[in-house]
Amino acid sequence: DTGVSQDPRHKITKRGQNVTFRCDPISEHNRLYWYRQTLGQGPEFLTYFQNEAQLEKSRLLSDRFSAERPKGSFSTLEIQRTEQGDSAMYLCASSFAGSGEMNTEAFFGQGTRLTVV
Amino acid sequence: GEDVEQSLFLSVREGDSSVINCTYTDSSSTYLYWYKQEPGAGLQLLTYIFSNMDMKQDQRLTVLLNKKDKHLSLRIADTQTGDSAIYFCAEITGAGSYQLTFGKGTKLSVIP
Numbered sequence: 001d002t003g004v005s006q007d008p009r010h011k012i013t014k015r016g017q018n019v020t021f022r023c024d025p026i027s028e029h030n031r032l033y034w035y036r037q038t039l040g041q042g043p044e045f046l047t048y049f050q051n052e053a054q055l056e057k058s059r060l061l062s063d064r065f066s067a068e069r070p071k072g073s074f075s076t077l078e079i080q081r082t083e084q085g086d087s088a089m090y091l092c093a094s095s096f097a098g099s100g101e102m103n104t105e106a107f108f109g110q111g112t113r114l115t116v117v
Numbered sequence: 118g119e120d121v122e123q124s125l126f127l128s129v130r131e132g133d134s135s136v137i138n139c140t141y142t143d144s145s146s147t148y149l150y151w152y153k154q155e156p157g158a159g160l161q162l163l164t165y166i167f168s169n170m171d172m173k174q175d176q177r178l179t180v181l182l183n184k185k186d187k188h189l190s191l192r193i194a195d196t197q198t199g200d201s202a203i204y205f206c207a208e209i210t211g212a213g214s215y216q217l218t219f220g221k222g223t224k225l226s227v228i229p
Contacts, residue, residue, distance in 0.1 A: 042219030
């Protein structure tokens with residue numbers, strides 16, 4: 001296993017189009033996270049899955065954003081009706097932790113850079 | 118306001134020590150992390166410290182935590198040109214949340 005894999009690495013889309021990104025976590029990891037990073041900023045949390053259950057969502061995740069992790073393995077993040085403000089790097093991370101364990105030794109993928117024109 | 122704050126830039130000479138500082142506001146932080154990001158790349162976890170510790174050392178890296186002042190630092194000994202990157206401090210709180218809150222990052226430039 002080579003780590004967290006994200007696809008595509010780059011995406012250019014026209015405003016108003018829908019886009020979908022995929023994340024394949026490290027295989028034994030039960031937790032999966034999505035973050036967004038804009039230029040000059042640190043990553044901002046979007047959402048978190050424990051196995052297939054989406055347990056936490058940021059208020060940054062507007063109703064145009066939806067994330068799924070149907071079988072508790074890979075995850076998709078879809079943005080509908082993209083806006084220029086959605087242009088950012090979308091980072092996926094995964095970790096393994098037992099029930100109730102707080103440590104998030106999360107490993108990040110290389111990200112998908114979205115440009116909305 | 119910012120939950121995690123870092124100075125934006127640091128410049129050091131190759132071979133010197135680098136010290137990157139971070140302050141956080143949430144007193145319920147349980148774990149604090151340092152991540153490294155090279156241009157065009159994702160984040161690499163460097164090290165982390167649990168809030169009941171005050172120091173952790175890992176090869177050239179030393180993390181110091183002052184919980185009273187909510188201050189975290191990362192010292193890189195014998196800084197190399199390959200250490201040039203952006204370093205992010207991040208915290209996770211114990212409030213039933215698993216999200217990391219990141220600072221804006223400190224850009225470390227190593228002068229040969």
